[in-house]
Amino acid sequence: MRAVRFSTFTETPVVVEVADPTPPAHGAVIRVTATGVCRSDWHAWQGHDSTVALPHIPGHEYVGVVESVGADVRDWAPGARVTAPFVNACGTCPTCLEGRQSICPQQTQAGFDRDGSFAERVVVHHADVNLVAVPDEIDDATAAGLGCRFATAYRAVSNRARVAPGEEVVVFGCGGVGLAAILVARARGARVVAVDVSPAALELAGRLGAAELLQAAAPGLDERLRSATSGGAHVVIEAIGRAELVRHGLGCLRPGGRHVQVGLLAGRDADPAVDLGRILALELELLGSHGMSAHEYPAMLDEIARGILDPAALLGRTITLDEAPAALVAMSAPSTAAGTTVIVL
Template sequence: MRAVIYEEFGQLPEVREVPDPAPSRLGAVIGVEATGLCRSDWHGWQGHDPDIRPPHVPGHELAGIVAAVGDRVTRWRPGDRVTVPFICACGTCAACARGAQQVCERQTQPGFTHWGSFAEYVLIEHADVNLVGIPESLPFGTAASLGCRFATAFRAVVTQGRVAPGEWVAVHGCGGVGLSAVMVAAAAGARVVAVDIAAPALDLAGTLGAEVCLDGSTGDTASSIVDLTGGGAHLSLDALGSPATAAASVNCLRRHGRHLQVGLLPVDPPLPMARVIAYELTILGSHGMPAHAYPPMLDLVTSGVLRPDLLVTRTIGLDAAPEALVAMGSAPGSGVTIIEPCSSARECWP
């Protein structure tokens, strides 16, 4: 198969032929129709993830068609249309037994613990636990973001953040996760403040339901949010992942507010804990969404209440993926970029 691969961290990846994956007894091989270009992939390429050992194929946000399954897979067959949570669970540990597959004790992650989806095929372990069926009406490019960014934002805002109608929600960082959070929070009836340093990202946030869009490069963003919301946000998300945005997210909260860390942080940052104590704030994390929790979100997507298709601003082929990955460090762009490993994955596998 053709795949994007890098031999060393920080080295320009290249597209070349590598061996096809084979399904394990409990696994499945997916013919990749679409895969998202995510900042997490850039962090991995930079060497920020200890699980990655080059040579490596990145990519963790995907949708496609089941190409082959292991002999112990019972729920899926070749030809099924699927997406995959980026946290793939074992299905048997204590966390999985509680239904918390997103914090599985033996989790695997395509593009991190093993080769990922910037390729014509990708292996997914424990297919019966991790694959999510998608309807014929849902395009693969839209479904790909449901594996990571959109599903992560949905669970963060709805389940972890417990958003309520009328609440002020601040979203710091309007990349794919942040824009998804803006859409989900607005659809839930919240009043959303979107923060970013890029005008195109803020413009897009406005079209997706943000009531207020703030340029984070000028002034004290946290103080501005406190002023315009009449005391601070009820819920604030750091959807970027930096010491500055994490601190701003905490500092913009009102009393008994909730900070939600969604963006991955390359280092553990200092947080304004004096405010956490004085305001009795809640600090939360959110890490993807398990496969069994997808149906309510899929219902909202297929009904048109949520429109993840509006987040897709660029579609590229596999040959353009290496430079696009590298560019995320200096010019991340706005919206979601989708990579199509083939013009149609049906041309890549029988």
């Protein structure tokens, strides 16, 4: 099969021919029809994830068709149109049995600890636990984001942040996850303040319903946040992974507010200082949110089917597999475009 692969961190990936994968006994091989280009893929290519072994095929959010299954798979057969959470849970450990498969201690992740979906085929582990049927009404380019960005934002807003009607929500970072968070928060009846450095991303955030658009690089961000949120936000979603924005986020919360960390913190941002005194005094909540388990997808898919949520509004551009290396490299510079980029095979 054809795949995008890199043999050295930070060097431009190339499109190569590699052997077709075979499914493990508990797994399935998916013929990829579309896969997103996500900032987490950029982190893997930069060498920020210690689980990545070289040479490596990135990619972790995708949609496709089941091509083959292992001997132990009972619930899926070739021909099913599917996606899967980027966390492939084991399904049998105590954490999984509690229903929290997105933080399974035995998890594997395509595109990180094994080859991913920037390829014509990808392997899903523990298929009966992790595969999700994709309705025909959702096109491939839109469905590609359901395995990571859109599902991650949906759970961060709905489950972890518990956003309620009338609350004020600040979203830091208007990439794929942040824009999806805006969409979901607006559907929950929240008033949203969007923060980013990109004028194009802020413009799209406004079209998605953000009431206030704040340029992150302009002076006086803390004061502007307080003004934009009537003295303080109920919820902050940090969707980019910057230590400075963690500080701004905790600083703009009102008493009893919730900060949800979704963006990956790497490099010099990996260990941000946290004002525990403020968290204690104001009874703030500092929450992590890591993907979404397969059993939680039906509620999200139902909202999409009923038109409550429209993930297609997040799509920026579609590209070919041959264009994927350049798209990954381009993420090293500030983006001048908005919306998600999806590889369509």
